[in-house]
Structure formats: structure tokens, C-alpha cells
Amino acid sequence: MGWSRLDRRRVLLYGPPPLDQPHPMMPEAPRTDGEPTDRELVELSQKGDGAAFARLVERHQRQLYRLALRMTGSEADANEVLQEAFLNAWQKLPAFRGESQFSSWLYRIAANSALMRLRRKRRAPDGLPDQPLELQAPKFSSEGLLDPPPYSDWSQRADEKMMSSQLGVAIEKAVQELPEDYRTVFLLKDVDGLSNEDIATSLDLTVPAVKSRLHRARLALREKLGDFFGA
Amino acid sequence: MIEHCKECVDLLGDYVEGQLPxxxxxxxxxxLSMCMxxxxxxxxxxxxxxxxxTALAKEMPSELMGALSSFLGKHVPGFSCPKSKQGQPEAVAPDSELKKG
Structure with missing residues (x-):
């Protein structure tokens, strides 16, 4: 096939793309824009400074919105989750000790709020339908070989089609069809960039359980995208 | 020694995050060097x-920002969102970065 070892290394060793937000578990870097850090704004907010809290809201609302929207699947619910989460954060802020980053703490509050909302909906008579129990996954022969082998590499075509609206719709549908527990973990990790440890804490799971769900969700989505590309 | 694809696939989650021993x-x-x-x-x-x-990164609608700001304004004393930034789109990673590995 003409694959050099260098090609293989290049393909295999690229890490995940850089995130557009700092990782929640990393120490907060000093800001270069002259703006106060989260820690400084938190300290002011803890003293009752509503304007400082407003700066924190302005800074984190977009990321929290993505999380809430993807967890609930509804803009109206996301709106309510955001309101509830920020109000909770304001009320609980005096007890925040800064042992984790503020953004990480805020994520946990929002994730809990979204999960509680979903649970309430499921209990309602016209609540969400039961989630599918089976996830798509690759198939293997009795010898443990990929069967059928994925000879069609659609990853390059995926780059060309990156911005296609059809692909966007297919991805949205595939993610929405994941069982809720898997979807939540996948979104928190691969879209929002939380650490496995933060996700485990937020969702009351073990880290191995987070990893397992994440991997199975990725495998299922990969199968769906393979179907989209005709692989 | 990994002989079968199944073992390889089972380890991928940790591998892509650089968490394998x-x-x-x-x-x-x-x-991988032997298995196309x-x-x-x-x-x-x-x-x-x-x-x-890439597909799931979405902007928060400005109306929703306004609604959130109004709501918190009623519950948080002294709350006032900097209006000049409300409608500004958030900076996201450029396509060139997202198209890497």
C-alpha cells in the first residue's frame, strides 16, 4: 500500500485537537488582556459583588449553554438549566473553597441541573421515550479480526465535507440517538473538554466507567458516520 | 504482544489520549504497523x-443571553452583564487546528 513508517507515525501519533477553552483541571493561567482572573472575580463575588459575578457569567455562559443544550436536547431546557445553574452558583459561592477551578465547579452544578431535569421529564407521563439499550459497535471474527475490515478510510473525505450541513445533521442525529448516559459523557469529554475525573465527579461515576462509556459512544458514532460516508 | 484487532480496538480510548502504559x-x-x-x-x-x-460547537443565541441576564438581574443584587460583549461571537479554534489528527 506504500505506507512508510513515518506516515504511520504521523497518522497515529497526532493528539486530539487543541481545545478552545482551558482545561478545567489545569491551573488558571494569568490573563494577558488585563482582565481579572476567575479567582479574583470569585473572591469579589463571595463578598457580594454582583457586578463581578456578572463578569463570570459573561465569561462562562457560552460554554455552559453548549453543555446544557447537548444534555437536554432543547433550547428551552438549556435556558432553564443555565438560569438554575448560575443562580445555584451564586447561592453556593460562599462555600466554594477554590479546591477545583471555578469553571469545573460550575460545570458540575450545570450537569447536575440538566440531569435532574431529564430525570423529571422521564417520570412524566409524556416524558422522553425509553433509550435504546444496544450501541452499534465494530464486529470481529472468531479469531478477533475486524470483520468486515474497514478498508474504506473516510477520514480524508470527512475533512473535505467538514462543513457540509448534511454531515452536521447526521452527527446531531447520531449523538442524539446515543443512550443518555453515554451521550452525556461523550459531550462532556469530546465536545466540552472536561477531564475524566471531573466527569466522574459530576455524574457520580468511577473513572473506568467514564472511559468505558466514552469509548463505546465513540465506537457507536464511528459506525454511524461510516454509514453516512458509505463505508 | 497484541495479535488481534479486538485487543487493539479495546485499547484505543486510552491510546488516543496518551494514557496507555x-x-x-x-x-x-x-x-498497527502491521495491520492496515x-x-x-x-x-x-x-x-x-x-x-x-466541530459539528456540535454552537453559539449561544443573543436573545438567550439577554434572558439569562434579566433573570439573574432579578435575583443577584448588583448584577449587570457588560452589554457591549453580549452579542459578540465567541472565539473558536480555527479550522486548521480542528482538522488536525
Whole structure:
């Protein structure tokens, strides 16, 4: 096939793309824009400074919105989750000790709020339908070989089609069809960039359980995208 | 020593995040250097993450920002969002970065 070892290394060793937000578990870097850090704004907010809290809201609302929207699947619910989460954060802020980053703490509050909302909906008579129990996954022969082998590499075509609206719709549908527990973990990790440890804490799971769900969700989505590309 | 694709696929989650112990990582890469189906599998596995992240990154509607600001304004004394920034789009990673591995 003409694959050099260098090609293989290049393909295999690229890490995940850089995130557009700092990782929640990393120490907060000093800001270069002259703006106060989260820690400084938190300290002011803890003293009752509503304007400082407003700066924190302005800074984190977009990321929290993505999380809430993807967890609930509804803009109206996301709106309510955001309101509830920020109000909770304001009320609980005096007890925040800064042992984790503020953004990480805020994520946990929002994730809990979204999960509680979903649970309430499921209990309602016209609540969400039961989630599918089976996830798509690759198939293997009795010898443990990929069967059928994925000879069609659609990853390059995926780059060309990156911005296609059809692909966007297919991805949205595939993610929405994941069982809720898997979807939540996948979104928190691969879209929002939380650490496995933060996700485990937020969702009351073990880290191995987070990893397992994440991997199975990725495998299922990969199968769906393979179907989209005709692989 | 990894002989079968199934073992390779089972380890991929930790592998793409650089969390495999060195010995397992080496064994997996040895398998990958000999198994074209698994190379294709790894590439499409990584593309799945990248595509989902790109597709699911969405802007928060400005009306929703306004609604949130009004709500918090009623409950948080002294709350006032800096209006000049409310409608500004958030900076996201450029396509060139998202198209990597």
C-alpha cells in the first residue's frame, strides 16, 4: 500500500485537537488582556459583588449553554438549566473553597441541573421515550479480526465535507440517538473538554466507567458516520 | 504482544489520549504497523471525535443571553452583564487546528 513508517507515525501519533477553552483541571493561567482572573472575580463575588459575578457569567455562559443544550436536547431546557445553574452558583459561592477551578465547579452544578431535569421529564407521563439499550459497535471474527475490515478510510473525505450541513445533521442525529448516559459523557469529554475525573465527579461515576462509556459512544458514532460516508 | 484487532480496538480510548502504559502502547503500535484495517480504524475513530466536536460547537443565541441576564438581574443584587460583549461571537479554534489528527 506504500505506507512508510513515518506516515504511520504521523497518522497515529497526532493528539486530539487543541481545545478552545482551558482545561478545567489545569491551573488558571494569568490573563494577558488585563482582565481579572476567575479567582479574583470569585473572591469579589463571595463578598457580594454582583457586578463581578456578572463578569463570570459573561465569561462562562457560552460554554455552559453548549453543555446544557447537548444534555437536554432543547433550547428551552438549556435556558432553564443555565438560569438554575448560575443562580445555584451564586447561592453556593460562599462555600466554594477554590479546591477545583471555578469553571469545573460550575460545570458540575450545570450537569447536575440538566440531569435532574431529564430525570423529571422521564417520570412524566409524556416524558422522553425509553433509550435504546444496544450501541452499534465494530464486529470481529472468531479469531478477533475486524470483520468486515474497514478498508474504506473516510477520514480524508470527512475533512473535505467538514462543513457540509448534511454531515452536521447526521452527527446531531447520531449523538442524539446515543443512550443518555453515554451521550452525556461523550459531550462532556469530546465536545466540552472536561477531564475524566471531573466527569466522574459530576455524574457520580468511577473513572473506568467514564472511559468505558466514552469509548463505546465513540465506537457507536464511528459506525454511524461510516454509514453516512458509505463505508 | 497484541495479535488481534479486538485487543487493539479495546485499547484505543486510552491510546488516543496518551494514557496507555508504555509497554502496552508499544505493543499496540507494533500491531498497527502491521495491520492496515486497524490503521484505518484508528484514523476514522479520531476523525469521529474531531467531526463531532466541530459539528456540535454552537453559539449561544443573543436573545438567550439577554434572558439569562434579566433573570439573574432579578435575583443577584448588583448584577449587570457588560452589554457591549453580549452579542459578540465567541472565539473558536480555527479550522486548521480542528482538522488536525
Amino acid at each position: 508504555p509497554e502496552q502502547e508499544k505493543a499496540l503500535e507494533t500491531h 484495517p486497524c490503521i484505518t480504524f484508528v484514523r476514522t475513530y479520531k476523525a469521529t471525535r474531531r467531526l463531532c466536536r
